[in-house]
Amino acid sequence: MLHTIFQYLNEGFNKNKHPLYKERLTLLRKLKKSIIDNQADLYIAATKDFGQRSETETQIIEILPCIQSIDYSIKHLKKWMKPESRHTSWLYLPGINHIFYQPKGVIGIIVPWNYPIFLSLGPLIAALSAGNYCMIKMSEFTPNTNKVIKHIIDTTLKNKVAIVEGEIDVAIEFSQLPFAHLLYTGSTQVGKSVMAAASKNLTPVTLELGGKSPLVITEDIDIQSVAQKIIFGKLTNAGQTCIGIDYLLLPKNKLNDCIESIQAAFNIFYQDQTTFNEYTSILNQRHLARLTHYIDEAKNKGAKIIRCENVLFNTETSLENRLMPLTLIVDAPLDCLVWQEEIFGPILPIHCVDNLDQAIEFINERPHPLAIYLFSNDKHAHYKIKTQTHSGGICINDSLLHVAQDDLPFGGIGPSGMGSYHAIEGFKTFSHAKSIHKKWRFSSSILAYPQHRHGLLKRILNYILN
Template sequence: MNDRYPHLAHSSPPGIAASLEARLAHMREAFLTAQPVSLEVRRDRLRRAIAMTLAHAERIVAASQLDFPNRAPELARLNEVFMPLDALRRAERSVARWMKPERRRAPAPFSLFGARAAIEYQPLGVVGVISPWNGAITLLLLPLATILAAGNRAFLRPSDQTPHCAAAIDAAVREYFDPDEVTVALGGADVSAEFSKLPFDHLLFTGSTPVGRVVAEAAGRNLTPVTLELGGKCPVYIMPDADTGEAGKRLAFGKLINAGQGCLCPDTVYAAPAVAEKVLTAMDAEVRRQSPGGIGSPEVCGVFGARQYERLKAIVADARAQGAQIRTLGVDMGAHATLDEQHKMAPVVIIDPPETARASREELFGPVMVLHTRDDLDTVLARQRLRDKPLGLYVFSRSGADVRHVLERSFSGGVTINDTIMHLSVPDLPFGGVGHSGTGAYGFGIEGFRRFSHARAVYRRAGPYSLVRAMHPPFGRLYDFAVLRALRRLSRQYAKVAPRHPA
């Protein structure tokens, strides 16, 4: 527990709410007092965040291993340390460029006399960040990079399912930041419930769609702007001309990383029968290459917790009971396909489950994937357009025309072509969902800076005042010249455009 706020340790829920509100008020007062936030201050905070992450790297990895013991420490170090450091370093190098006003064209004829227009990016204030268990620290530190670069303060809320990670990031933050700059809310589910009710200047939540609805409703009571990064059943379309060997490798990559427990992991594959078996063969070979010792090898990531593990096994059992074919990858007949004590399971492909199966309706979020063998791509795309829009979408094809065909007839937060997940690796692309997969987008480069800033319009007048008199009463000859003359010209220009439904 944070010893700067010892009263949180034994508070009732009302006490927790009051304490969180007091901490937020203290941060907002400090933010308002310290305006403007200079480049030097922003760089100093980013450098401290970098130094903090480096100094506490091994403690962060150790904490991750305690909360997620069946995940390799190499993967924990990559996710929770290396990736945030890359974003923080990029922000430190780029913040001066990001802060520069962006010129916009002033309207004629005022621009001829020197009128100027620009966007100036202002900090929002105090930004709340709620992370999920599958990215307990990385999904706090990745957005922290652009939150600090934008000149904000950050109030961090780690998942209550990862208490060791929460304690580790709290200790790190207390060592490198004043509590009015960056602070961490510790505690159980009652703290999580109160956190999203706080009147932040912006709230970023990463997690499931059902919890996202609750967070959005709570934030809406304060009109708090929210960015919700949720999930969905990310589809994969494999065209008949695709490189099936490469498609199988890239699908295995997307499904094995973090044991498929990521919002962008491929969920449901649509492939013609002629290529489906080749893709499965290539996936099986890649699974064996990555885990030569079988599912008991330390490289194989397990499922987080017994509840998630039992949920996935129940989804597979439900599909089997409803007649779907089940293919287990990377293990030979008679070999162990599950290790219950480690919550590990070999990757499973559910082939052609019916629409009533749980696998067809629920986000899988684990080493389980659905494969539909279909030739009628346009029918599939038409049905998908009626469903919830996914966070990610993947297309495998050698044909640019086929790729364009899919992109123009589908919706998703982002797309990777001939690979999976990799659009997330481009710092200056926006990362976010659409509809049920999320609201708003940020990113780990300029898009994140813009998300956590207010784009303030600034106009500098120039030229004779008489130019604007056409808009002021009493209206006369100048109005006729500037407005009526323009309307008559437009009427002649568009006179041949026929109405769809004539009166």
């Protein structure tokens, strides 16, 4: 079945290998209108899939980035599509060089469950801008959202984009299709399997993975003033975010202030029923059990466990709805799972360091993260984090917002990913940069023909090589 869908899309692409600017513009505008027209259904669907997720949360973290991405692509698409001039050496004059960006073909997109709207439509926007057709594998854990996404696609892009669903067997078959390019978002371990499957077809891949993204706080920062930024970076989507703050590094003398400030900020964020309703559920019981196991293991190994609970999170209703409060873990041994695995939930391990150099050493001893967060007013600290660490991106004095910037690429490095998209990088990821050298009637290559090699060419070679 998947192969049949792929063949249909591939045949369609082969009939129009380079859609014109106006065609691409029309598709992007139709997609934008359909997202806006169906946004109420998307809010309802996301809430059903998660158990509790507010309309506003879905608007901020999923719908808004999609609309902004479409608007940005529409604004810049004509410029992106123009051939890019390149230098031509005097040896090859008269002639010109340029890069022609050509659609690759049928793009495969594998979507995770945590941001099913943005992480399906975001890559699709980039692929459509580049002139491609797409086949999208949605997560089996978000059936309600999948249904609305499928409706959006079927009513606007039916002959150019296909939505497929299914469990692990479908995902395996999907990654084995001979796509022109394959983008996978999810865990590092599964990413390795996807890349191995794609390699059999020599399919290029973009891997958007995750990892343990640290937050570093330096001595000059008043933690009380940044505590709400920490809560936002940790608890958006209940921490089920690939670039979410995974752990905290700070000076030892700031530990008590940090704990008190984060607890206070948590209670400001979730102080009544209205704000409590803004909190997102853990996706399912399996993930809730995984997170609970992390806490229990750390506690059994001697760590200090601090739950940021209040009356709202102490009810039976909150437990039934998988609403897990923020839990701080202090002094957990480094062999605990909270230090070994990507947490992907509302748990924040805290590790004390003597200085910034020690924080950098701690980060560099671990796989490259998708993001690094730094709270510091010291420009030297900014420079050291930029130059002495590797990560997909850096956000200084705020959290999460670097991924929302229109003109910045998004992607990881090493264990946190391969390749990038968003902005012009997305257009280029899904395009083939075709090199073109163009001449007219006369060609300077005549000088290299055997019968002419002992004349002018010899003098040119002597001039360059001596």
